[in-house]
Every structure is written in structure tokens, then in C-alpha cells.
Amino acid sequence: MYKYLGRPCRNFNILAKTVMIDPLDGREKLVLSNFVAGGTGSLILIDTESHAYEVLPLPGDEGAWGLVNWFDQKLVVGTCPNHAYLHCLDLVTREWAPPLSDPDEKYFWDMTLGSDGYVYGGSWPGCSLLRYDPRTHELLNQGRVSENLDNHYSRPVYGGLPGTIFVAGGFSESFLKAYDMEKEEFHAIDAPGFTVREANSSFICLEKGTEQIWYDAVTFQRIPDLDPQYLSVKAITLPNGQDCSIIALANGRYAGVRGQDYFILEQLSDVPILQRIPSDPSPTRIFTLLVDAKNQVWGSSGFGQTIFRYDPVSDEAWNSATVCNAGGEVYGMVALGEQLYLSAYVGGDHIIYRPEQPWDQLNNRNPKMLQAASPDYIRPEGRSVLGPDGGIWTGWSAKYGQYGGALSRMDPDTEHVHIWREPLNNGQQVCGVAADNRYVYLKTNGGASGLPIRQAACGFGVWQPGVGLVHQVAFPEEEQMGHAIAVGDSYVFIQAGSSLHLFDPNTMQVAKRIATAEPCSWLLQAGEGTMLAFVGHEAIWFDERTTQVVRKEGLPGPVRAAARASNGDIYFAVGDVLYRFKSTNAIGRDISVDSIIAQETV
Structure with a gap:
């Protein structure tokens, strides 16, 4: 439970x-x-x-x-x-x-x-x-x-x-x-x-x-x-x-707001002194989750360009100030060593944050913004993963009023950013990325900023660092892709419509398909040989090899962010609430399989 x-x-x-x-x-x-x-x-x-x-x-x-x-x-x-x-x-x-x-x-x-x-x-x-x-x-x-x-x-x-x-x-x-x-x-x-x-x-x-x-x-x-x-x-x-931006007050004074802070100027020549907005900030929707090597839970807010840290031992939380100069929210988060690598909308920002060092975002010291994907790409719709080459890979959506996408790589050693435009050459945004010890996997769909979703055949690609695209698959138009994608022990699990497609990277073919009652909102590996799918108001664990359901639990609502700790604990968010499955509950006994999930071999 x-x-x-x-x-x-x-x-x-x-x-x-x-x-x-x-x-x-x-x-x-x-x-x-x-x-x-x-x-x-x-x-x-x-x-x-x-x-x-x-x-x-x-x-x-x-x-x-x-x-x-x-x-x-x-x-x-x-x-x-x-x-x-x-x-x-x-x-x-x-x-x-x-x-x-x-x-x-x-x-x-x-x-x-x-x-x-x-x-x-x-x-x-x-x-x-x-x-x-x-x-x-x-x-x-x-x-x-x-x-x-x-x-x-x-x-x-x-x-x-x-x-x-x-x-x-x-x-x-x-x-x-x-x-x-x-x-x-x-x-x-x-x-x-x-x-x-x-x-x-x-x-x-x-x-x-x-x-x-x-x-x-x-x-x-x-x-x-x-x-x-x-x-x-x-x-x-x-x-x-x-x-x-500022607004005029009485007697020649001005006021302004920057992120979590505001300021009052007695005259325009004054240097703004930022102070926190008074009152207690409200709980906000959790947008992204990860767990670092110290089993600290990190996440981002659904709007407002802040991140948070939760200590499951002390039950204490910390919330940041604004992580970059643009508005929006952090989509991608990857922990590597003592650093967090972030990707953010709307400025197309690549960001490095070092939690052990003093906060100085205003002077671009910590967090530090690297080369942005903007102006051509602004939304890291596919989020970010650690690639097999040690780079941080992110999937992007194009700027407002345009369809299209990109794939980027942050180099943790040099802080260099490289961007590949239209990695699948299909004019679609990258809506999900995953990686194993050989490849980076990406999926695309017809979403865009400021435009209606373009209904078309979505794409899936296999990207080899240092080589480029080595394999590509087009899915039927009726099987639209969302964010869910995860790498298991033998397969890459790909949500497409109301199905999970199991892609075998050895044969470069979809080996199996699992039908779900509705589109899966999030996927992650719950332990060796076990995949966890969040489908509607349910969490469903199943054996990766046999695809048989081994456990399922009702949830308080849909899940769009989840992460696994090194000790096996699984953290997930429903709205603004953080929950946990303890590692002892991560897998369980076989139970009867009903209409929620069924196996179909492709």
C-alpha cells in the first residue's frame, strides 16, 4: 500500500x-x-x-x-x-x-x-x-x-x-x-x-x-x-x-517582481533589493520527480520555475528560488555526481545546479545556464535522461507557432551543448526519451506550442551516441504517443495509444504488445525484471519476461511523475501530493488478471 x-x-x-x-x-x-x-x-x-x-x-x-x-x-x-x-x-x-x-x-x-x-x-x-x-x-x-x-x-x-x-x-x-x-x-x-x-x-x-x-x-x-x-x-x-518589468507607485517610486521575490525602488537609479514575497507559498502540482544517489527526492513545480528537495528520513522539504531567467517550469531532471542537470520551458534552457554550493542564480553562478535550445526550441517535452555516453540527453518541442522537435546533449565535463534538429525528420516534437547502456530512445508526436495537435503517425527512434539515428519506426496514426517510455532488462517499453509496445533492441523489432484500458501515463522499472505502469487510477506491476500482472493497486488519481530510489522505494505524485511505495511492496504475489490489462503478441 x-x-x-x-x-x-x-x-x-x-x-x-x-x-x-x-x-x-x-x-x-x-x-x-x-x-x-x-x-x-x-x-x-x-x-x-x-x-x-x-x-x-x-x-x-x-x-x-x-x-x-x-x-x-x-x-x-x-x-x-x-x-x-x-x-x-x-x-x-x-x-x-x-x-x-x-x-x-x-x-x-x-x-x-x-x-x-x-x-x-x-x-x-x-x-x-x-x-x-x-x-x-x-x-x-x-x-x-x-x-x-x-x-x-x-x-x-x-x-x-x-x-x-x-x-x-x-x-x-x-x-x-x-x-x-x-x-x-x-x-x-x-x-x-x-x-x-x-x-x-x-x-x-x-x-x-x-x-x-x-x-x-x-x-x-x-x-x-x-x-x-x-x-x-x-x-x-x-x-x-x-x-x-516594473510598475509605477506613488511619489516617484516603483515596484517589481522576480520569481519568488519582489522589490520596491525609491527611485529608478536604485539597485533593486530582492526580498521574498510575504505569506506562505501554496502547495503546487508536482511536475517532475527523481531520486539522487543519497535517496533525496527532487522535483519541480508544475509552473513557476522552481524545484524542491524532500528528505524522506527527516520528512523535511526545501524549495528553491527561480532556477533561470525565463518563466515556465522545469521538465527534465537528472542527478549525476553532486550535480543536477535541468531542462526548462519557456527559454529552452539547459541548467546545472550544484546543491552543495551557495545559491547565486542572479549572477548565473549556481544554478548556471548553459547554451539554450531557444529560439528555435523552447519546451523540453521529452524531458531528460542520462545517456550511455555519460551525456545528458533531452527531447525538445519547437517554438510557438511551429511544429517540430530536437534532441540535445549536455556534456557534464565540458558543459558544451549540442543540438540535433529534427532527429527523426518527421516534423514532430520529441515527447519522450529513455536510455540504456547502448542507445538513447526517443518518441515523437504532433503536439506543438500555440498550435492544435497535428494528427499523424507518431515516430520512435533508436539513437546511438557518436553515430546518430540507427533505427526508426512509424506507429499507426490512431496510436498517439504520450510521455511514457522506460527501459527494462530486455525491452524498451513504449506507450502508444492504449497499448505498451515492447521493443527489442537486439532485433530492432517490436516483440510484444500489452493492451491497457486507457493510455499509460508513466512507466518505470520497479526492480529487476519488473515494470510498473501507471494507467488511469491504478498502478500495475508486471513481469517483464512473461508480461503477466503480478500486482495492482488503486491510486488517488492519475500519475504523471514517478521515480525509483536505489533502495527500491518508488515515489510518485498525484497533483501536489507526494506518495511512496516501500521497496517491500514493489513486487508481490501473482494475482488474477482481469480486464485492466491483457497480453497480445504482435
């Missing part, structure tokens, strides 16, 4: 911020929108002078990109990723109005206040512009912003120009539109890929990377570039050279 160990993964993940004068006490408050992966998000109100704080849980959903201060009377919140709720908080009563939502949307992206007093927000997957009236508590969908049905994202939005809301989006085809509030019409702006840096009654400044173009605010005609001094200050440079 499994044992509950606790909720060791905790962090803050601030998606948005604003500032207000609190009508309850007349004091200025910095408002932070905190996303809680697998839980319920919150607002954190911090007094900008005393640093006293108040935490207000959202009525529902994991968090919010959308956050607007409506004239110091209400806070308007647009949530994600499950419901696209519109929450409105009355600042005097501290009461939430009943949630509103659009049935066709899952995300509110950012929000902006229009000159008409409405709050506007972009969405996913409907690529819409949503309009909320805080006076009547009504939410309306103003329609799709893009005619391209493959565009699902409308973000960001900007409302600084009276009478107009600007909406950018993509990712199949980049666009920028201006919404006329009076006519309730969208008009295209011929600047795809640009977003609004700033707009007011005098000018419109559009930006793409370091490039800026300027328009007249009345005629929408191009004008010569103006001096940047006309632009509001929206970012400062941290001591490490990284830009960090």
Missing part, C-alpha cells in the same frame, strides 16, 4: 501585478496575482510602505494573467487555465461577485481598462476579445479577433488610446488589430508580430524585439521615430543585466 508523504512542492508564481489605493485604509497596495498549479490561485496585497500583506483566495481556477484595478473600487481578475472565469472583488466589502465565464474559453490572457470604463481581455482557445462591465457585472464576447481559424491566442491587449483597444495574437499567423469601441469593429494594422509598447492621444509606439515603429494616434499613419524619452519606464535592469 502506498503512503502519503505530504505536499513538499511550494512556490509563488506571479502572473500579473497592479497597484491601488485601498479604500479600507487609504494606503497604497501592490497587488500580485499568484498562480497555484493544481490548486486555487490568490491575490496578495502588499502595503508598499509597511510591507504588511493580505492574501485573498480566488473563488476558482488556478490563477490569473488578467488583473485590472478598476478606479480603486474593484479588482477585476481573468483566470486560467480551466475556466476563463471573470472574478470581480469589491474592495470595500472584500466580497467576490458570482463568477462569470465564456463557455468556449479556457484562458483569459492579460486584461486592460478601456477609456469607456469596460475591462477588455484576450482569450484562448477562441482568440476572442472579451468585454466586462464592472458596473453591471456583465461579460460579453466581442467576437474572434482573427479570421484565421488556426489562430487560438489573442494577446496581449492594450487600452491606453482613447476609443481603441489594441489586440495582438497568433500563433499560426501573427496579427495586430485595433478595436473601435464606438463602432465595435476590428481593423487590421499592417504590423504582424508587433505589440503595443505604448499608446496615448499623442502617439502609438509598436515594438517587436528591439525594433520600434511609430504611428500618429489620430490618423494611424506612420511617423518618424520619436525620442524614447517620450515612453514610460516599464522595465529596469537587474545587476545581472536582465530586464525586469
Whole structure:
């Protein structure tokens, strides 16, 4: 039987911020929108002078990109990723109005206040512009912003120009539109890929990377570039050279957030002093797990770019600060010697962390970022494994708006990173990797960032370090691949659809197939000759040689992260909870085999 160990993964993940004068006490408050992966998000109100704080849980959903201060009377919140709720908080009563939502949307992206007093927000997957009236508590969908049905994202939005809301989006085809509030019409702006840096009654400044173009605010005609001094200050440079967004406070002061920390600047010339966000961080979904040689359990949060360590002997946990400069989460984790090797979305980062050395991420000393896979590859969808050559191998997905994948290798000795583009030449992301003492194995599917899943025949490849691809198999289109893949004593176990395919690396053929009631979410070797499959709400152990089930147990929910310790203990996560199977329970007596799992020889 499994044992509950606790909720060791905790962090803050601030998606948005604003500032207000609190009508309850007349004091200025910095408002932070905190996303809680697998839980319920919150607002954190911090007094900008005393640093006293108040935490207000959202009525529902994991968090919010959308956050607007409506004239110091209400806070308007647009949530994600499950419901696209519109929450409105009355600042005097501290009461939430009943949630509103659009049935066709899952995300509110950012929000902006229009000159008409409405709050506007972009969405996913409907690529819409949503309009909320805080006076009547009504939410309306103003329609799709893009005619391209493959565009699902409308973000960001900007409302600084009276009478107009600007909406950018993509990712199949980049666009920028201006919404006329009076006519309730969208008009295209011929600047795809640009977003609004700033707009007011005098000018419109559009930006793409370091490039800026300027328009007249009345005629929408191009004008010569103006001096940047006309632009509001929206970012400062941290001591490490990284830009960090800021928000203006009263009396010429500014505030900013970086990862688990925030800062208040008395003036722009001050060097930011980072301090932890007050209040206790919430438990968050466990995304990745591994156990090191000391039987310490490591993992990452489902969002927020932090990692944690859990000591099963002392029952104590530690949570990190931000591990890299980009937002997102750590997908891949490999322990080798005294170091952890990480791969992270959204910056395509390869990272080395040395737990025994002082933390100094801000100066890129520890954790240390190596060569990134970005800009072409950003999501380590396949996660990371230790290869037979001693390198750290990671499977990647392409940047937003593109299909495709890559395979990378971190060299622990030289810290050199090598990237192979399109390792199977099938235009698919690498969704899973595994390795034995000869090969690296990879599987691919039609997933992508910002695009719908492309239904096509998924691929499986055998990669020999120093040689390259030595074997490739295409699976039937109806057998879509997820993440699950593991190496056993004799076979490589590959999830494809509702089956496990047993690939023999000696013959380079699929030798057997095991049918499952639904797609397997995770696989690992549970001990010599025993494979463990997490299928739905069950853990199923079976003999690798005979494929007969030797044990099965019900689980509290689906498992998408699990790891085995050297002593045989198996740790797994369901949501934000960590559990353990003791090694004495890892394998058991033969039991009757029912419809949950059946053997079929290919």
C-alpha cells in the first residue's frame, strides 16, 4: 500500500501585478496575482510602505494573467487555465461577485481598462476579445479577433488610446488589430508580430524585439521615430543585466517582481533589493520527480520555475528560488555526481545546479545556464535522461507557432551543448526519451506550442551516441504517443495509444504488445525484471519476461511523475501530493488478471 508523504512542492508564481489605493485604509497596495498549479490561485496585497500583506483566495481556477484595478473600487481578475472565469472583488466589502465565464474559453490572457470604463481581455482557445462591465457585472464576447481559424491566442491587449483597444495574437499567423469601441469593429494594422509598447492621444509606439515603429494616434499613419524619452519606464535592469518589468507607485517610486521575490525602488537609479514575497507559498502540482544517489527526492513545480528537495528520513522539504531567467517550469531532471542537470520551458534552457554550493542564480553562478535550445526550441517535452555516453540527453518541442522537435546533449565535463534538429525528420516534437547502456530512445508526436495537435503517425527512434539515428519506426496514426517510455532488462517499453509496445533492441523489432484500458501515463522499472505502469487510477506491476500482472493497486488519481530510489522505494505524485511505495511492496504475489490489462503478441 502506498503512503502519503505530504505536499513538499511550494512556490509563488506571479502572473500579473497592479497597484491601488485601498479604500479600507487609504494606503497604497501592490497587488500580485499568484498562480497555484493544481490548486486555487490568490491575490496578495502588499502595503508598499509597511510591507504588511493580505492574501485573498480566488473563488476558482488556478490563477490569473488578467488583473485590472478598476478606479480603486474593484479588482477585476481573468483566470486560467480551466475556466476563463471573470472574478470581480469589491474592495470595500472584500466580497467576490458570482463568477462569470465564456463557455468556449479556457484562458483569459492579460486584461486592460478601456477609456469607456469596460475591462477588455484576450482569450484562448477562441482568440476572442472579451468585454466586462464592472458596473453591471456583465461579460460579453466581442467576437474572434482573427479570421484565421488556426489562430487560438489573442494577446496581449492594450487600452491606453482613447476609443481603441489594441489586440495582438497568433500563433499560426501573427496579427495586430485595433478595436473601435464606438463602432465595435476590428481593423487590421499592417504590423504582424508587433505589440503595443505604448499608446496615448499623442502617439502609438509598436515594438517587436528591439525594433520600434511609430504611428500618429489620430490618423494611424506612420511617423518618424520619436525620442524614447517620450515612453514610460516599464522595465529596469537587474545587476545581472536582465530586464525586469516594473510598475509605477506613488511619489516617484516603483515596484517589481522576480520569481519568488519582489522589490520596491525609491527611485529608478536604485539597485533593486530582492526580498521574498510575504505569506506562505501554496502547495503546487508536482511536475517532475527523481531520486539522487543519497535517496533525496527532487522535483519541480508544475509552473513557476522552481524545484524542491524532500528528505524522506527527516520528512523535511526545501524549495528553491527561480532556477533561470525565463518563466515556465522545469521538465527534465537528472542527478549525476553532486550535480543536477535541468531542462526548462519557456527559454529552452539547459541548467546545472550544484546543491552543495551557495545559491547565486542572479549572477548565473549556481544554478548556471548553459547554451539554450531557444529560439528555435523552447519546451523540453521529452524531458531528460542520462545517456550511455555519460551525456545528458533531452527531447525538445519547437517554438510557438511551429511544429517540430530536437534532441540535445549536455556534456557534464565540458558543459558544451549540442543540438540535433529534427532527429527523426518527421516534423514532430520529441515527447519522450529513455536510455540504456547502448542507445538513447526517443518518441515523437504532433503536439506543438500555440498550435492544435497535428494528427499523424507518431515516430520512435533508436539513437546511438557518436553515430546518430540507427533505427526508426512509424506507429499507426490512431496510436498517439504520450510521455511514457522506460527501459527494462530486455525491452524498451513504449506507450502508444492504449497499448505498451515492447521493443527489442537486439532485433530492432517490436516483440510484444500489452493492451491497457486507457493510455499509460508513466512507466518505470520497479526492480529487476519488473515494470510498473501507471494507467488511469491504478498502478500495475508486471513481469517483464512473461508480461503477466503480478500486482495492482488503486491510486488517488492519475500519475504523471514517478521515480525509483536505489533502495527500491518508488515515489510518485498525484497533483501536489507526494506518495511512496516501500521497496517491500514493489513486487508481490501473482494475482488474477482481469480486464485492466491483457497480453497480445504482435
